[in-house]
Amino acid sequence: MYLQKKASHLFSGTRSLEKQIDEFLDKVSEAGMVFGRALRVYLNQGPSEEYDGFLTQAADIERRGDELRRTIEAELHARTLIPDLRADVMALLEGMDHLVNVYEGDLFRISIQSPDIPKAFHSGFLELSETVVSCVDSVVLAARAFFRDIDAVRDHSSKTIFLETEADKIGTRLQRAIFASSLPLERKMHLRYFVERIDELANAAEDVADALQIYTIKRRI
């Protein structure tokens, strides 16, 4: 009984940290859902209270994500956990945190700059945002697998890389359509900026997936 108590105390710290990592990754997925819905609302209504609501929600997620990341990193250092992989795990968390920042940043930019997106491009923007959100979700799954089931990391990373290529294709197609339209150049440039910003999410997710594959090789040794 005493030993059981001791062992449970010993592992309670680890369990709490595991939960924090899971919550942090949940926040990345949540940020994606908020981003997708916010963009859909913006395309339908333009600047609106509902959109601002999503913006606040995204900011809260980003803040909580930062808190969790700092706590996890401090714990990993303070308790000298996973000495061989600590640097990799911290880099992974930073990479995932960057994704949340980009989600939030894009929503803020839309709110500040209020781009006027013609209806003809709505489907293109929606398709791009759905693809990048799926791409980020895949890398979240890859990150979860890195912690629990390294055999699955490769599958999720491959999906991320595939979706990134898809996002590139959609982005290119969308930019071609924008520049082929009769819109004034400044509006074309403005819209191109947002296409690139959204596509940047997929690029960042791919960077994390690439790094994850290396971390996984190291974890296997």
Added chain:
Amino acid sequence: MDLTVLFFLTSGLLLGWSLGANDAANVFGTAVGTRMVRFVTAATVCSIFVVLGAVISGAGAAHTLGALGSVNALAGAFMAALSAAGTVYVMTKWGLPVSTSQAIVGAIIGWNLFSDSITDSQTLLKIVATWVACPILAGLIAVPLLKLVARVLSAAKLHLLRLDAYTRMALVFAGAFGAYSLGANNIANVMGVFVEVSPFTGFSVAGLFKLSSIQQLFLIGAIAIAVGVFTYSKRVMVTVGASILPMSPVSAWVVVIAHSIVLFVFASQGLEHLLASAGLPTIPLVPVSSSQAVVGAVVGLGLMRGGGDIDWELVRNIAGGWVTTPLISGTVCFVALFFLQNVFGQQVYREVHYVLSEPVLAKLEEHEVDTTHLASLKGREFRSARAFMNAVEDSGYRGEAPGRKLRDFAELSHVFIDPEKIPNLDHEWLSPGQISAVEKLGGKAFTFRWQLAGALAALSPQWSRKSDETVNKLYNKELDSKLDYVIRTFAGFPERR
């Protein structure tokens, strides 16, 4: 308290210190090298368990002198221990994991050469075989073990942090167990030769438990090992755990376990006895060294990964260290014994005399040894094993009996069963039947070891050797230790005779 004894004791303590500085790396090196366990934690756990192993389990073998027991004079044992300790110290200073037992065996060979004793060819074979067999065996065990562990972990799908916590605990447990064995198995080498001249007397600790004189002696030896761990083992730990090959914590654990398996399977007489008792085929016992097992396991894992990340230069230095350790230790011991004897006037060895008397020749004939040529040596006393064997060779004897057998029968071993000393015998170790047989021989004197053994066996079946089968090996070994103990008790310590 005899100051000379205290002075001689210091070499045992130094050997203990060297052992701690070097061998602790075998059990905690990979854990510390992979930064899974802090050095202070490793050193603390290691020290505690070394002390416990030495005092609790080491005392069980208190009457076994360890390898240094073959050195028959205290000053000689002092110098052999000092030479071995010095060699291990130098190697440790260079961060090389060396085999302490090989340093000791090297020193004993130095003593053998100085004292004109014959070095058993088995001993030499043991040294050479260890260099080759032990690292290979450890590597061969480590590789499949790591693959198996990797497969189990992959199926278990443990969270990285949970795996980290379990591995950490596993490393500490494996290290603690290894440290306990280190204390229990090596304390005989550190302090064994001083058991008979222990300057301590037993006392009770707060009425809770009694600390015998031997336990106190072993406690001091174990503390010396612990001091070695704290003060000097870090460098070797880092060499073993990180410098040869960068390793993951799980690999680190596999190395410790592979090393323990090699030690258990290929060096455990207990396991051999168990298998033989169950009628199963036994695994041949191979001489093993824990340092070599650890290095072999690490290199094995490196080769599994293609060998590209192994620091081969370091491995060459380590392997070179294994060859030079017994050589340096033996040479230093030989030279130092010369000074100790001729400059400081110390008796560094007791002459062992051999005689082929009538009863010896009869005994040899009983064992179907052709004594036709040996009869020419009848009655002559030889002052050293070498002189005896040279004479045997010159006599034209070409019998099949090994020289060891001839020496065993011809070695003079004067024993007088002094009735006053009988109560001093360890009544817990020797059975009542064995004690009673010794009592019945009270007042009698013997010239040869085998005469005493025969007389005791005639009085009690508990002194009878069993047939030379594997299943009886442990029993006979224990009986031999007890007979040696009786001979030492009634012969007095060699120098005081």
